[in-house]
Structures are given as C-alpha cells and as structure tokens.
Amino acid sequence: MAATRSSDDGIDSGRDNAGAREESLRMVSSAPMGDEPVSDEELRPHALDGFIGQPRLKAQLQLFLDAARKRDVPPDHILLAGPPGLGKTTLAMIVANELGVPIRVTSGPAILHAGDLASILSSLDTGEVLFIDEIHRLPRAAEELLYIAMEDFRVDVMVGKGPGASSIPLTLPRFTVVGATTREGMLPAPLRARFGFTAHLDFYPHDELERLVERSAGVLGITLGPGAAAELALRSRGTPRIANRLLRRVRDWAIVHDLGVIGQKDVHDALALYQIDSEGLDRLDIAVLKAIVTSFQGGPVGLNNLAAMVGEEAETVETVCEPYLVREGFLVRTPKGRVATRRAWTHLGLDPDMDPADGAERDVSKLF
Ligand SMILES: Nc1ncnc2c1ncn2[C@@H]1O[C@H](COP(=O)(O)OP(=O)(O)OP(=O)(O)O)[C@@H](O)[C@H]1O
Ligand SMILES: [Mg+2]
Known part of the structure; x- marks a missing residue:
C-alpha cells in the first residue's frame, strides 16, 4: 500500500513540476x-x-x-x-x-x-x-x-x-x-x-470576479472606469489569483500611460499586449485550438501529434492548457483524440461547417 502510494506520488509530483514550470511563465496560470x-x-x-x-x-x-x-x-x-x-x-x-x-x-x-x-x-x-x-x-x-x-x-x-x-x-x-x-x-x-x-471551492462566476476586482482595485488605490472590472473578470478564468494578477498588469499600463482612471478599452489594450483574449485564452491555448482546427480539420487528434504541432511537451498541453479549454467547452477529449468544439471554431472566427483548408463543407456529424 505504502509502495503504491509513493509511486503514485512520484508520478504525480513529476507532472506537477513540469506543469508548474510551464505554468509559471503564463500570465493566466493559476499558480x-x-x-x-x-x-x-x-x-x-x-x-x-x-x-x-x-x-x-x-x-x-x-x-x-x-x-x-x-x-x-x-x-x-x-x-x-x-x-x-x-x-x-x-x-x-x-x-x-x-x-x-x-x-x-x-x-x-x-x-x-x-x-x-x-x-x-x-x-x-x-x-x-x-x-x-x-x-x-x-x-x-x-x-x-x-x-x-x-x-x-x-x-x-x-x-x-x-x-x-x-x-x-x-x-x-x-x-x-x-x-x-x-x-x-x-x-x-x-x-x-x-x-x-x-x-x-468552485471557480467564480463573472459577477463575483467583477466584485473581487473592484475590491482589489480599492485596496491597491486603482480607479477603474465603467466596464473595466467586468472586462478583467471576463479574462480571469474564474480564478481570483488571475484576476488580481491581470489587475496589477493593467495598473502597470496605467502608470506608464499616465492614466488616472482605467477604462474598459485600457484593460482591453493592456491585455492584448499580453496576448490574453476576451475569453482569458492566451497564446498557447489559441495555438492548440488553431492546430486542431487548421491542421487536423477539427480533430480528433492524438495528444502527441497536437503537442508536436504547437512545439510543446505533451504533458504541458495536457496539464496546462486542456483543463480550462475542456471546462469552457472549447475542446472535448474523445477516445479517438482531442476534438475542437463549434465554440472553438467560432471563437477563432471560423465557420465550423467549412473546412478551413479548402473552403469545402465538412461532415461534422462523426466527430463527437
Ligand atoms: N473570495 C475571495 N475574495 C477576495 N480575494 C480572494 C478570494 N479568493 C482568493 N482571493 C485572493 O486571491 C489570491 C489567491 O488566493 P489564495 O492564496 O487563498 O489561493 P489558494 O486556493 O490558497 O491557492 P493555492 O492552491 O495555489 O495555494 C489571494 O491574493 C487572495 O486574497
Ligand atoms: Mg494556498
């Protein structure tokens, strides 16, 4: 029993560490x-x-x-x-x-x-x-x-x-x-x-995160204009730590641009600089979705192929990107591999019924 536990622990801590190393580089990491x-x-x-x-x-x-x-x-x-x-x-x-x-x-x-x-x-x-x-x-x-x-x-x-x-x-x-x-x-x-x-503890809905951002802004002495807290909340992946981090980065933007009040557009522009989009997806999340959609016609695609396409370790894709993409309904894991959902296609500005490579209509009925 003890042996099983320690070997489980070994595998798990390895995964955590690899995930944590990669996570620490990401603005939208929850660590x-x-x-x-x-x-x-x-x-x-x-x-x-x-x-x-x-x-x-x-x-x-x-x-x-x-x-x-x-x-x-x-x-x-x-x-x-x-x-x-x-x-x-x-x-x-x-x-x-x-x-x-x-x-x-x-x-x-x-x-x-x-x-x-x-x-x-x-x-x-x-x-x-x-x-x-x-x-x-x-x-x-x-x-x-x-x-x-x-x-x-x-x-x-x-x-x-x-x-x-x-x-x-x-x-x-x-x-x-x-x-x-x-x-x-x-x-x-x-x-x-x-x-x-x-x-x-569950992930926080947008309205709660909005209140959290307003509270943190008060503590940090930041003045947010109408819509700014909501804009930050949308991109925070349901996680207070990410909301507070994004708020600090937006504060940097305001300091450099001499802004007394941070407006919704400032939040948008500051976070665009960090490549965090309106759903809280960052560069790597988008790269994963784009690879599935454009290189594999929406999937299914195996984890290793997918990781190779985006130039990351399979483990990083699995532990760092996928949980949020799955939770938010951008990606599903099927026995045959990863499949991009309709939501992923539309989020990338593509028509899920069209093959992005040749514009021909796709048969999506067998994907899920
Ligand atoms: N409900 C909340 N209201 C206000 N602030 C919050 C709330 N939840 C978290 N925070 C803030 O988010 C940050 C991260 O929270 P905390 O350190 O408690 O997370 P944690 O669950 O312990 O994370 P970890 O698993 O990494 O230890 C802190 O700055 C904390 O003040
Ligand atoms: Mg803690």
Whole structure:
C-alpha cells in the first residue's frame, strides 16, 4: 500500500513540476508567479465578510464557526478543497481570525518525517489553528500520526533510537486542523473522514470576479472606469489569483500611460499586449485550438501529434492548457483524440461547417 502510494506520488509530483514550470511563465496560470506570494497577502480579506463570492460555502462556514464560538470549544477540523488560486489559504487565515486564535502554518511537502509533525503538534496551544497546505502530500507515517492526533488529541513521541527506543504518549490540547488540497482525490479515506467540515471551492462566476476586482482595485488605490472590472473578470478564468494578477498588469499600463482612471478599452489594450483574449485564452491555448482546427480539420487528434504541432511537451498541453479549454467547452477529449468544439471554431472566427483548408463543407456529424 505504502509502495503504491509513493509511486503514485512520484508520478504525480513529476507532472506537477513540469506543469508548474510551464505554468509559471503564463500570465493566466493559476499558480502564484514571481513575488505574488507576498503581494497576495495585501489583497487577502481578513474576515469572512470581505471574502467575495462562494455564498453557500460562506454561509456554511459562518454557521460552523458561530456554533463553535457559542459552545466555547475549538471547531471540528476543516478541509478546504479546490483548484489553485481560489482562496483556500485565504479562508484558512480567515478561520483563525474569526475565532481570534493564532494560526500555525505548515505544508505536506515541508514535513519530511513523522517526527517533524509530532514536534509541531506537541507545541500547539489550546484552540490554535494548524494550517496544513497541500495536505495530500504528507508522508505516510505523518499521516497516520495525524489521524490519531486529530481524533484523540494525542501523539506518541519517540524517545531514543534503535532497540532501546520507546514511545511516550503525550496528550495534546484541543486544536483545529485546517487542511488545504488541490487534489482531494489523493487524500486517503481515513484522513478525509476526520474532517468535520469539507468546503469545496468552485471557480467564480463573472459577477463575483467583477466584485473581487473592484475590491482589489480599492485596496491597491486603482480607479477603474465603467466596464473595466467586468472586462478583467471576463479574462480571469474564474480564478481570483488571475484576476488580481491581470489587475496589477493593467495598473502597470496605467502608470506608464499616465492614466488616472482605467477604462474598459485600457484593460482591453493592456491585455492584448499580453496576448490574453476576451475569453482569458492566451497564446498557447489559441495555438492548440488553431492546430486542431487548421491542421487536423477539427480533430480528433492524438495528444502527441497536437503537442508536436504547437512545439510543446505533451504533458504541458495536457496539464496546462486542456483543463480550462475542456471546462469552457472549447475542446472535448474523445477516445479517438482531442476534438475542437463549434465554440472553438467560432471563437477563432471560423465557420465550423467549412473546412478551413479548402473552403469545402465538412461532415461534422462523426466527430463527437
Ligand atoms: N473570495 C475571495 N475574495 C477576495 N480575494 C480572494 C478570494 N479568493 C482568493 N482571493 C485572493 O486571491 C489570491 C489567491 O488566493 P489564495 O492564496 O487563498 O489561493 P489558494 O486556493 O490558497 O491557492 P493555492 O492552491 O495555489 O495555494 C489571494 O491574493 C487572495 O486574497
Ligand atoms: Mg494556498
């Protein structure tokens, strides 16, 4: 079991890293870029009230925290699951703030041995929040230690080494684990079962992102004209981190062009310079769609052929471009390969019923 898990982890972290390298070059990447981990901080809301969107999740979390406060006990453990950049870390900080307790921050990859986790756990104060980011990457032994700590508030501390080593049970004060994961499916069931509340973060609709952009503009002292926030929201792929990044790039544009107020057209022009189009697609997304449509008559085309056409690694196309293209209905994955949808054709300004190579009518009935 342990062997299977670690080999899965190996494959997965390889994919993540390759994806992450490529992602870090993209303006529309949902992973943090450059100094963003620092600048993310200034835009983080500190209270649940300031957290934009996700109304159901907010209401559930509010109730959950209010009940704990009324009972005057630390709340049950909380799991935050969802894609990068949607607000998991932000919510973890908010939970601690709302409860008025300190927060200890660690992450799955930072814990190399069970002992690392044991020493964090044994130094926690009553009621403290322990935030474990990327909790699906905890080593197996640490995971097992965490089960017991979360359920029984107890940790076995190993004293000594070799045959003389013994374990001393240590009772922990009641605390709250807030775990965050971008891959809920990789969490073993026993660990998942120890969370009393799981929040699934979804991509944000345009109107929520528009409010988020307006809020961030206020924090950064940027004045947006009519339609500017909506224009940014449209291109942000449902992701607050991308919305905030695009806003900062538009601010650069405004500074260089001496603009007091940023209008809708300024957003349009600034983002055109970065090759981000009206649907939030960037150069690589468009290259992928164009290759399917113009070189393969709309598909189906195998991943490797497609990647070769756009001069990228297959893995990059699969992990970096495709998820958003599939989610937005530009591309479908079929057993025979990737197929561009009608939406992709029209987005490229082409007629899906015409073959772009010779203008002849195509038979699209067999494609899907
Ligand atoms: N609902 C929201 N309202 C306001 N700002 C938000 C919201 N969600 C996210 N943000 C902002 O977006 C940025 C990224 O959010 P955050 O760091 O919480 O994402 P994450 O889910 O933890 O991502 P990762 O999986 O990469 O760790 C932060 O600057 C944060 O302030
Ligand atoms: Mg985070």
